[in-house]
Amino acid sequence: MSGPMDGRAEDDGRVYQTTGDQHITEHHHHYAGSSPAAGGGPDSVRRPAVGRTPLALRDRGEVLARLREGLAPGRGAGTYVLHGMGGCGKTAVAQAFFDIATTEYGRVGLWVNAADRAALRAGMLAAAADRGALDAELLAAHQGHRPAADLVWHYLDGSAVPWLLVLDNADDPAILRDGGWLRGSTRGTVLVTTRRAAARWWPGAELQHIGVLPREDAARVLCDLAPHSGTMAQAAEVADRLGRLPLALTLAGGFLAHQVIDPWTMDHYGGRLEGDEAVGLIDQGADVLSAEDPRHLVGRTxxxxxxxxxxxxxxxxxxxxxxxxxxxxxxxxxxxxxxxxxxxxxxxxxxxxxxxxxxxxxxxxxxxxxxxxxxxxxxxxxxxxxxxxxxADLAVLDATAARLLDAAVPSVPDAGPYEPRLRLLAPHCLALLRRTTERSGTEDALRVATRLAVALHRTGDYLSAWETAGAAAGLAARTLGEEHRLVLAAYARTGRSLFRLGRYEEAERLLRRVRDTQLRLLSADDPDTLDTGQGLQLVLGNSGRREEAVALLRSVVAGRQAVLGARHPATLRSRASLLAMLSAAEIAAEADDEGDDVGDNALLAVPRLCTLHLGPDHAVTLSARHNHARAQFVLGRHRAADDEIRQVVEDYRRVLGPDYPAVLAARQLHAQTRAALGYVDAGIELMAEVVVGRERGLGPTHHFTVVSQSLLEELRSGRWRPPSPPE
The missing domain is CATH 1.10.10.10 (Winged helix-like DNA-binding domain superfamily/Winged helix DNA-binding domain)
Known part of the structure; x- marks a missing residue:
């Protein structure tokens, strides 16, 4: 062959030219780097391969102190596992411990990314190279001619200087187990960060959970990063909205610190952390100049x-x-x-x-x-x-969540002892209402939330009932409108709880507004309208407008009898309420009009009808017996009233629990019947216990508490007089 050579070679390629018969054999080995032992490994294992380093590590002193113990002279091999959810700061703790081990204890620090098999293998072989492995040995390991993990641990075990090996992001423990990469050594300490919490993955290791930060420390993280954006108190509010998650706090602080042209305050930032846009706002704090790492974004980690x-x-x-x-x-x-x-x-x-x-x-x-x-x-x-x-999945998910919560709430809420499980359901009902935007899904979720509020109310948890019903109504109104039947019913339940909390003016305004709307859109005899009227008459009666309350209550009784029937629990409840509302003369007049006290239509026969149709321990039956004892008392039948209310107190305690609010009301009546029979000291003792209970449960300024305090003072001063029989 003659003439100029027209072949070209690039990079590591070569061109051969010959004029005779030649036989050329070449073996090609391709590496990412210049060294055959490099094998595409990390640029360094002596420095933590982390993103943003915290300005200050907050609230991890106890964890670091425990880790320090493993570095003390004379301590044997140790393996520590930091586990927790993504973004909780496991890597930050590992980095702080890495710095302590290398600077204070003279350890050789080796940092390996264990997120996947390739990164783990390359990093561990790089650690072996750092501890003295030869290129030929590393090449053989890369080619599979000798076990890579055995080579690495041979050099780690033979290291002249003690070391700390960090295996970061080991979220798939099978990678470590299957390759035999995780071992102990007398020459060093191993620290693993992982999201995998099960102890079975880490035999022989000491496990340490890394969680979110305490409130004050979380606020300090924001102030560390954005000191001019707000006060510690404001930072604490933002930290609460972020769930005190270190990753979210870091991103939020980074965002606030880099707003130059139009700086944001922490209050403004916190106000924007609502709805589906919150995650995107948080992730805007990531460093836009660095390569995107899903582990550094809350939306993707x-x-x-x-x-x-x-x-x-x-x-x-x-x-x-x-x-x-x-x-x-x-x-x-x-x-x-x-x-x-x-x-x-x-x-x-x-x-x-x-x-x-x-x-x-x-x-x-x-x-x-x-x-x-x-x-x-x-x-x-x-x-x-x-x-x-x-x-496409949202409708099924929302419907399923609503059905699960529906099944967890009593289908017919009844009075009873405080049930902590019910309160735990409340935030989930409200969260579902926030998530769902479909009309039918909102209606389903609101029905559950309102029934839960009723259940909470009837266990005496009036504050939770008010919060649940009020929040549910407001959330659902965004989709259904303020005058939707279900929204009005939720607002009515809110008013009922406001009454029990002693906030009479607010309760009256709300219940009147709801009832006026129901009268306009529904009818006077609609069950929802009647239910609101039942609640409103309680407010009126306790606000000193007895005549108006009685008139409204009579209309509710008539409506419920016509629509629901005479034996319905709601009808019997309203009839029993008359026993608590009417004066002695009115009760006597009703008895005269009805002819006797025991006929089915007689007002004083309501407890017997409740027992017959609802059972002796039903809440309406107990309430009817309580009100019947009150009627006996105002009629001057003090002995009968005393015997009845004593038994009611015992049954209340047995069925509803000793701390149920109705127990105090019944004991107050019992104190009066005792005093009326001449046992004044016993009445005073009972009344003093009622006052203490109401101050503890309702507060000193609640209307019920004030009434009880006034009655106690009258008993002590001798000014109290029992009611006399009507003429």
């Missing part, structure tokens, strides 16, 4: 785990998390999930396994509240999952 669920064939786990994301970042009783209605989203038989996976990946945690086992998930996590949920 958990998507890594969800993607792994899909890849591993665990769609039920994704479905369960999306279902939880329709609810609140508050403890959810596990019994709510143990219901057949969950099958619309995932098979009930798979719900337990799906929850176990979420627990293992720190996407939720179990908490025990007075013996009630609950699942608790972080708010930023739930918001992120909710935003990323496919729109």
């Amino acid at each position: 958990w998507q890594l785990t969800l993607d792994s669920f899909e890849a591993r064939g665990l769609p039920e786990t994704v479905a369960l998390l999306r279902l939880l994301a329709r609810l609140a970042p508050e403890p959810l009783p596990l019994s709510v999930l143990n219901h057949q209605d969950i099958s619309a989203v995932l098979p009930l038989a798979r719900a337990d396994a799906a929850l176990t996976v979420l627990l293992d990946h720190s996407l939720t945690q179990l908490v025990d509240l007075d013996g009630l086992r609950c699942a608790h998930s972080h708010g930023v996590l739930l918001d992120s999952v909710a935003v990323a949920t496919p729109p």
